[in-house]
Amino acid sequence: MEKHNYQRLVTIATWVATCVAVTLLVIKSSAFLYTGAVSILASLIDSLMDMGMSVVNLLAVRYALQPPDKEHSFGHGKAEHLAGMAQAAFITGSAIMLLFSGVTELLDPKAIQHSNAGISVMVISTLITFALVMFQRYVIRKTNNTVIKADSMHYAMDIYMNAAVLVALLLSRFGWYWADGLFAVLIALYICYGAFGIAKDSVQNLLDRQLPESFQIQVLNCALAVPEVMGAHDIRTRQAGQTKFIQLHLELDDKLDLYTAHKIADQVEDKIVELWPEADVLIHQDPQSVVPQEKKLELE
Incomplete structure (x- = not known):
C-alpha cells in the first residue's frame, strides 16, 4: 500500500x-x-x-x-x-x-x-x-x-x-x-x-530472521518470470518495520553485456516491487557458468 x-x-x-x-x-x-x-x-x-x-x-x-x-x-x-x-x-x-x-x-x-x-x-x-x-x-x-x-x-x-x-x-x-x-x-x-x-x-x-519460505518462493517466481533469467540463488530476506529487505543473485547468459544484464535486473526488481511496494531490493547478476552446482540444486 x-x-x-x-x-x-x-x-x-x-x-x-x-x-x-x-x-x-x-x-x-x-x-x-x-x-x-x-x-x-x-x-x-x-x-x-x-x-x-x-x-x-x-x-x-x-x-x-x-x-x-x-x-x-x-x-x-x-x-x-x-x-x-x-x-x-x-x-x-x-x-x-x-x-x-x-x-x-x-x-x-x-x-x-x-x-x-x-x-x-x-x-x-x-x-x-x-x-x-x-x-x-x-x-x-x-x-x-x-x-x-x-x-x-x-x-x-x-x-x-x-x-x-x-x-x-x-x-x-x-x-x-x-x-x-x-x-x-x-x-x-x-x-x-x-x-x-x-x-x-x-x-x-x-535478529533479522528470514521471511517465510513461501515468501522466498514468490521472490524466486518473480525472477523466473523474466524470460532472460536462467535461475536465481542466495535469496536473503528480512523485515524492519514496514520495509522488506530482499537480496538475490540472478543467473544470466555468459555473453550478455553489462547494460543488458542491468536492464534484466531492473525488470525483476519491478516485478518484486509490484508485489511489495515497500520492499528494498538488491540484485546481483552472475554469469550462469560461474554459479556453483550446489547453489543451483538449492532452488530445485
Missing part, C-alpha cells in the same frame, strides 16, 4: 488504542474502588499497562516512520520491534503483580461488594475492547505493522480476561468467593504466555 496511507492508518490505530486504554483505565478504577474485587484489579492493572504500552507505541511508530537519514541508511523500522520488546516487559510486569494479588486473595477470599456494578463495567469494557480489536485487525490486514499486531494480540487477550472476570464475579454472587482469586491467578499465567510470544517474535525480527 502507499506509504502515506500506511502512515495514516498506523498513526490512527495507535491514537485510538491510547484513547481506549485511558477510557478503560478510568472506568475499571471506579469499579475496583466500588467493589473491591481483585479480579477487576487484575483487569485494571492490565489496562494500566495498556496505556503505558500505547504511549510507547505512539513514540515507536512516530520514530519508525521517519525516512532513512545519514546515520540510519536502512531506515528506523526496527524501532517497532523494540516497542514489541517493551510491550512484553510491560505485560510480564503486570502479570507478576496480578499473580501476587490473586494468590493473596485465594488464600483469604472475601465477599465482593456491589457485584452488579462490577459486572456492568466489565460488559462495557468487553464491548469497547472488541470494537478496538476489530479496527486493529483491519489495520493489520492493510499494513502488517508489527506494533499494531502485538497490540492487537494483547487487546484480544483482554477480551478473554474480561470474560474470566465476569465469570468470577458471577460465581462470587453464589458464595464461591475463591473464584475471584483463582481467576486472577489464571489470567496472570495467561498474560505471561502472551508476553513470551510477543517477546519471541520481536527478538527474531531484531
